[in-house]
Structure formats: C-alpha cells, structure tokens
Amino acid sequence: MKNSVKPADTMMSHAKTYLAQRRSLGFDLKISGSILMDFARFADSMTYRGPITEELALAWAHSTKSERAITWARRIETIRPFAKYLKQFSPDTIVPGRDLCGRAHRRLAPHIYTEQELNELLAAAASLLPAGSIRPLTYEALFGLIAATGLRISEAINLSISDVNHEDGTLIVLETKFHKSRLIPLHPTVTSVLERYADRRLRVIAEAPCNSFFVGLNGKKLPIRTVEGTFDRIRRQLAWTARGDHSLPRIHDLRHTFVCRRILQWHQEGVSVDNRIIALSTYLGHVKPSDTYWYLTAVPELMEVVNQKFARYAEGASHE
Known part of the structure; x- marks a missing residue:
C-alpha cells in the first residue's frame, strides 16, 4: 500500500516511518537517525505542520550550540534524504540545497600526538x-x-x-x-x-x-x-594545546597518529609506501586505500623525510 503524508501528521511520525523503512533495508542510521529525530522534534516543538521548507531547515541547522558552518552544513546533509523521501508524497516539500550552509565535508587537520x-x-x-x-x-x-x-x-x-x-x-x-x-x-x-x-x-x-x-x-x-x-x-x-583544526585533542586523533607514525617509519626504512598502503588499509578496516591516505597529516618529521627523498631524486635527475 502506498504511503501518504497528511498535513496533520507530525514530523516525528514522518521521521519514524522513514527510519523504519530504511532500517528494514539494512541501513543502520544510528547517528544520522538520532540527528533526524532531533530535526523532527524541533519542527514539532514549533507546532509546525506542513512540508519541509528551506527556512525550517536553516532554523534547525542554526539551532545547535556550535557556531561552525561545517556543523550546520552536515545537519543539512543529514535531512536531505528524508526531504527527498517526503517529496514523493508531498510535492511542496523543499529539498534543502547541498551547499545551503556551505561545504559539509572538508578535512579538519587532526592533532598528531608526540x-x-x-x-x-x-x-x-x-x-x-x-x-x-x-x-x-x-x-x-x-x-x-x-x-x-x-x-x-x-x-x-x-x-x-x-x-x-x-x-x-x-x-x-x-x-x-x-x-x-x-x-x-x-x-x-x-x-x-x-x-x-x-x-x-x-x-x-x-x-x-x-x-x-x-x-x-x-x-x-x-x-x-x-x-x-x-x-x-x-x-x-x-593541559594539552590542540595542534590542528579541532578545538581539543581527541581519542580519534590516536588513530590518525598511528597512521602517520607507521608511514613515517616505512619512509625511514626505505620501504615502498605504495606497496604497503593496501595492507595498512586492511589493517585499519578501510574500504579503500584512499580512505587511509585521508588520515595522513604533513607532520614535520614526515615532511623532512619526503624532502630528503625528493632532493636525492632531483640531484640524480640533474646528473642525467
């Protein structure tokens, strides 16, 4: 039986139905589901009834305590699939633009522990x-x-x-x-x-x-x-001071540190990193090597090794 959206339905009821359907297909949605329910509670707390609008999405995105644009952008990104789902039954629903609050994904430099x-x-x-x-x-x-x-x-x-x-x-x-x-x-x-x-x-x-x-x-x-x-x-x-784009050092930065230290050691040992990166990617549980390279940070020690390698390469090329 085809779903239908009634104007009197609450946003919470829409969100619960949507999440139930997605999870029945095997999607976990633990974090995104929690964020979506927060949006639904926000809309219902305003006694809002009707399709999602850009104004509603923006008001909710900015309701968080965070003043970072990337946080607002990620909140918008989370409700976009839900809005697309509702648009099937309520054509007046507005799917918030992907860049409504700017880019949702950019690499924030981690804190690499000494x-x-x-x-x-x-x-x-x-x-x-x-x-x-x-x-x-x-x-x-x-x-x-x-x-x-x-x-x-x-x-x-x-x-x-x-x-x-x-x-x-x-x-x-x-x-x-x-x-x-x-x-x-x-x-x-x-x-x-x-x-x-x-x-x-x-x-x-x-x-x-x-x-x-x-x-x-x-x-x-x-x-x-x-x-x-x-x-x-x-x-x-x-009393650590963060070195990176996050306000404070995190537990997750230990994972970034592990990757940097491992690749630095391989460079120092003269090992081909390109040949080893697939093994490291598997060790970390990444889907593809590019996910592992995402964890790399240009720490001074690593840059020094890379510069030395390039200098030797350039010197050899100049003698050819």
Whole structure:
C-alpha cells in the first residue's frame, strides 16, 4: 500500500516511518537517525505542520550550540534524504540545497600526538583513582591499545574476551563500521600488556559479570560516553594545546597518529609506501586505500623525510 503524508501528521511520525523503512533495508542510521529525530522534534516543538521548507531547515541547522558552518552544513546533509523521501508524497516539500550552509565535508587537520604526549596519556591513565582498582588498569590498556593499533574507540570497547588471542598475538574485530570483520596482528609488547591486563582483570573481578574485555569499576562493559569523559578529564589535567583544526585533542586523533607514525617509519626504512598502503588499509578496516591516505597529516618529521627523498631524486635527475 502506498504511503501518504497528511498535513496533520507530525514530523516525528514522518521521521519514524522513514527510519523504519530504511532500517528494514539494512541501513543502520544510528547517528544520522538520532540527528533526524532531533530535526523532527524541533519542527514539532514549533507546532509546525506542513512540508519541509528551506527556512525550517536553516532554523534547525542554526539551532545547535556550535557556531561552525561545517556543523550546520552536515545537519543539512543529514535531512536531505528524508526531504527527498517526503517529496514523493508531498510535492511542496523543499529539498534543502547541498551547499545551503556551505561545504559539509572538508578535512579538519587532526592533532598528531608526540611521543611525550602518548607517554603522558598512559601515565595519567595508570594514575586514575581508585588506586589498585580495575579502572586505571583498564584505561591504560585501552588507550595504549588504540595508540598501538589505530583501532576505532568503538572497536576497542566492543572487544570480547574471546576476541583477544594472547597465544597468537592477534585481535578479532567483528562487524566494524562497514560491517566487515578483520584479524589484527599485534606487536609482542602490546600482546604482553593485554595479557597482563586480562590476568589482573580476573584477579580484581573474581567473576566477570560480562564478556567484554575492557570493563569498568562495576565489572561491566565501558559506555563510550564514560570513556570520553575520562579522556576529557585527563586532557584537562595534562593541559594539552590542540595542534590542528579541532578545538581539543581527541581519542580519534590516536588513530590518525598511528597512521602517520607507521608511514613515517616505512619512509625511514626505505620501504615502498605504495606497496604497503593496501595492507595498512586492511589493517585499519578501510574500504579503500584512499580512505587511509585521508588520515595522513604533513607532520614535520614526515615532511623532512619526503624532502630528503625528493632532493636525492632531483640531484640524480640533474646528473642525467
């Protein structure tokens, strides 16, 4: 039976119907769905009834606390597919222009952590209170694992006990961002840290209430908001200054740092990066190598190596 949109229907009802149909087709829409529901609540709070207009879209886009144009543009981008859906049943619906608030996608330079900052992070995590509890052990191992492997924070906290193979020195990451699973080889030093954590975890929490590898004080899986809150407190304690386009250093910047350090090491070792980039892309769970290159940042150390290589190339070409 064909759907129909009635003028008296609320935007919330439209949004719920749309999300239900999209999810029935296999789309997750966890984040975009939450943003769309925020738009629907905004429209209904204004007792708005009728098709989406450009004025309504703009008012909602600017209702966020953020004053960044890219945030407004991404909000507009999120509701465009919903507007196209409604236009089938309500021809007066306006699909907001893609560039209504400017570009929705541009690369914001990440904060690339120095060796000293990584050491400070792990030391601060190990000093968390309560002393002697599972909490400092968990965060030291968690942040260390992300820094050493480039895992996404969601992938790290979703690890189960059985996903960590101490004997083989590997991790299994199941159903990641693009619904792909992958096997991640670990450096022996990382395997050793995870093995020690697992042993202490069993001794501190005699009977594990859940199967999650990383657990909090209550012995349960770590909520991502709790992890981000703990990281924020450590960040303020260390008084880091952001080097990049984001206002503050982020957990996700550890992933960017991992990519930069790995490619820098390959350059220093004289390894062909082009030949290795596919392996790195697979290791990170990217769909294609171009996604991995997106993580590259022109840090001084990397630029110095590249400049030296170019100088040798130019010198050789001049002698031909």
